[in-house]
Amino acid sequence: MILMVNGFACKNPSLVQADDFYFDGLRMRGNTSNAVGSKVSLVTVEQVPGLNTLGISMARVDYEPGGLNPPHVHSRATELFTVLEGTIEVGFVTSNPENRFITKVLQKGDVFVFPFRLVHFQRNIGNTNALAISTLSSQNPGIVTIANAVFGSKPDISTDVLAKAFQTSNEVIENLQFKF
Amino acid sequence: MILMVNGFACKNPSLVQADDFYFDGLRMRGNTSNAVGSKVSLVTVEQVPGLNTLGISMARVDYEPGGLNPPHVHSRATELFTVLEGTIEVGFVTSNPENRFITKVLQKGDVFVFPFRLVHFQRNIGNTNALAISTLSSQNPGIVTIANAVFGSKPDISTDVLAKAFQTSNEVIENLQFKF
């Protein structure tokens, strides 16, 4: 019988192997040829079974020059972000009613914190590729990319709702929805 | 000496009064004369000191016809939503990569769940005022209204970042930022 914990198989401790705790998928650069010029390569419980219940995961993030990891929130995690190569602008916005925008330019070796579930982004503002390691305080952090969730859901949220929410015309909204 | 727990004063148990657990601020209709036509009246640990550490809070939400409680996420809470008057369309979007839009039309007495930190909204689609009670699984749930966080932060997120994230022109973004 297979035991399931949090929806993932839970191995008998006497059968675990080193490979249950190991992942070599970060050796290679992620493919950044896409609309935003960045690529997030995750290491969560899906890639490393031994992470289950251990409350932590991570990601390698590659950026081409100008590449953006667009505004998103993590459903279940704080993020600790370390720059390994390049110069990266980071920022997050505090919750209502302040909505303060906190931002910083990071160099190689710098660390920045994105607190639990606030909207945040990173952008490579240098002339070369950039690379960062993100660590997340959950084995299954969840990602809600704002633009995708709002303008790219399946099916679409009705244009009226979004036009009112963003205080703009239906036409602008339809244009945005068309892109996603 | 005043003891602080979670940043709020913690009364000596032998001094608590019934009023520390009581709130009459929901007796009156909220003022919905604003851009979105809805008003959220919160009952959290700020209004009711006795809620501190108890892990729950609530809100009364009033809507005029067409009124929208715009897309938002709660930083620390699931929401249980009950319609008391009117007909309300509700919806939420699941996290990446599916971004499924789950929606429903609710009548008086209906209950709907907005799971932890997914983007969700409600809209009064009837011809009369609507009223709902929201309950939240934290005494301090936190609210991140998407449009405010993205287009209305102080200072502004740079136009370049948002244009790339929403795959639109700087002009459209500047227009949106101007509204907030």
Add this chain to the structure above:
Amino acid sequence: MILMVNGFACKNPSLVQADDFYFDGLRMRGNTSNAVGSKVSLVTVEQVPGLNTLGISMARVDYEPGGLNPPHVHSRATELFTVLEGTIEVGFVTSNPENRFITKVLQKGDVFVFPFRLVHFQRNIGNTNALAISTLSSQNPGIVTIANAVFGSKPDISTDVLAKAFQTSNEVIENLQFKF
């Protein structure tokens, strides 16, 4: 294979439907024709599968004039109580050694907190039916009704034990046990 979490089925996220998060069972008045003149209609993970792991649930409580929701404790929840119709006296008793009785009369729109697992009750002291919404900080709050647990268990707790605990005669205890 069906995944179970907390003893309830956990659906594949790509298969969830709006109805997994929806409940219309609160549309109708509960039947209060019983010994205490009140009826609790629950909305927990048993009625709404989507509540599983989300840490919240609720109930509609109907009261006829004089109706009582008798003294009880919730095993795993704080309760946030809102009066929708009528005038309701509420109260709870703090833990040993104080045993202070904290009480209040609530009108329509008033909110009251019953802290984690203290003995509490509500009573309709008006001349008309009353209605309230209770929200609970657990998807599976548990209810221990004092009179039922003490005098109505199956099998009975021995009369000697209860006579000593309540400092009364075996005859009084047998009478009370007979009612439940």
Add this chain to the structure above:
Amino acid sequence: MILMVNGFACKNPSLVQADDFYFDGLRMRGNTSNAVGSKVSLVTVEQVPGLNTLGISMARVDYEPGGLNPPHVHSRATELFTVLEGTIEVGFVTSNPENRFITKVLQKGDVFVFPFRLVHFQRNIGNTNALAISTLSSQNPGIVTIANAVFGSKPDISTDVLAKAFQTSNEVIENLQFKF
């Protein structure tokens, strides 16, 4: 400056002494000359400062022959009960709607579990003094003794409420309240 955690002082780790983790108050028998013939001597964070935040506490319970530790619930703890001397009948009642009474007679060395916040009691059914050690899964478990909370609160819960809850006459209730 004194740091407070959970309302108790939190010593600088470099200043803690062995005595912060030590308690000799269980060396002596508790005084059981009272209405129920038992005495609970607690070891919680109030007696042992080093227990703060550590999530555990304990009690020595002494019983004279026939002595009863009357029906009660712990607000924040499961209890693990070990008999050191004598023969003790124990029992707990499961929550609504079953209200099953689970009971057992324990001898020296036997262990029994009282699950989180269910009503439970113990009684010395032997002819000699009995002694037990209770351990509780919280540094501050909280005790709600049913009879005290219901009939001995200050001020009294109104007689009408209790008469209806226990389905008996006001006279019986007044008699019970008078004892506490």
Add this chain to the structure above:
Amino acid sequence: MILMVNGFACKNPSLVQADDFYFDGLRMRGNTSNAVGSKVSLVTVEQVPGLNTLGISMARVDYEPGGLNPPHVHSRATELFTVLEGTIEVGFVTSNPENRFITKVLQKGDVFVFPFRLVHFQRNIGNTNALAISTLSSQNPGIVTIANAVFGSKPDISTDVLAKAFQTSNEVIENLQFKF
């Protein structure tokens, strides 16, 4: 279908029996004829199914004169230790960088706390057998005995690693590994 919670079967509440919450295995003295002269008899979720999810467990510890419960840490628990017979020296070491050694001699009835996951031990320094009850703040506390983990793992940690860690020669390490 059998529900599993935390990897252990979770009975239907209506089928639980008193014996699911009961254990008589502490009635007898543990066998202390071994290299360290002590014996730990555990009562965890493995012995008492009803402990599952309840966050507590316990052990009886027997010691012959001079018997040692050698330095160990519990992976998931604070320990509350009560002496029932004899005179026991106890101690724990605080974490880096202080590494303070906190120690005390306990008599019958004395209680001592071993905080979450610090290295600790107990030793019978009297001339007679000693007996203690340990309670642990987890139903599945985990035990890492230092000497076994470091010198007795299967397969061995390489001699070089341990020689450097303990700043001694390979020969001393090989000798220690040979014993375990």
Add this chain to the structure above:
Amino acid sequence: MILMVNGFACKNPSLVQADDFYFDGLRMRGNTSNAVGSKVSLVTVEQVPGLNTLGISMARVDYEPGGLNPPHVHSRATELFTVLEGTIEVGFVTSNPENRFITKVLQKGDVFVFPFRLVHFQRNIGNTNALAISTLSSQNPGIVTIANAVFGSKPDISTDVLAKAFQTSNEVIENLQFKF
């Protein structure tokens, strides 16, 4: 008034600055001129106030050739370990009774998990300096270095205790204690 949470100051959200979430101390190589040839540079709540309550922290670990991060446990954290430069052997030992030694050689870009509170170590087995990033699932993970805790405590654990625990002579133990 300064609010304290977990023993650290908790800033008013409207006063936080980007620098509360930022740390540049990882830009430089740690000094590995010490007995074990490695250096751990921490980024916890002590270095980055904004980490408080966020449940995560990290460290940069530098190793000279042959350098060892000696066997240790983290009191409150799982560790996710990523090699940035060099070839590093890692290992951990499972808890009693198995004490299995799980080991792996990692190259640049490889990730390995050290589960909650098991004894683990890393060693640079290449000919060049090595560098790794460790992330820990607590803002205040705690470190118990085995050799320091057992042989280097202040004051010393008595020689008799350790000789029995490690099944060796008092002379060997005294030698080990002398080194620390």
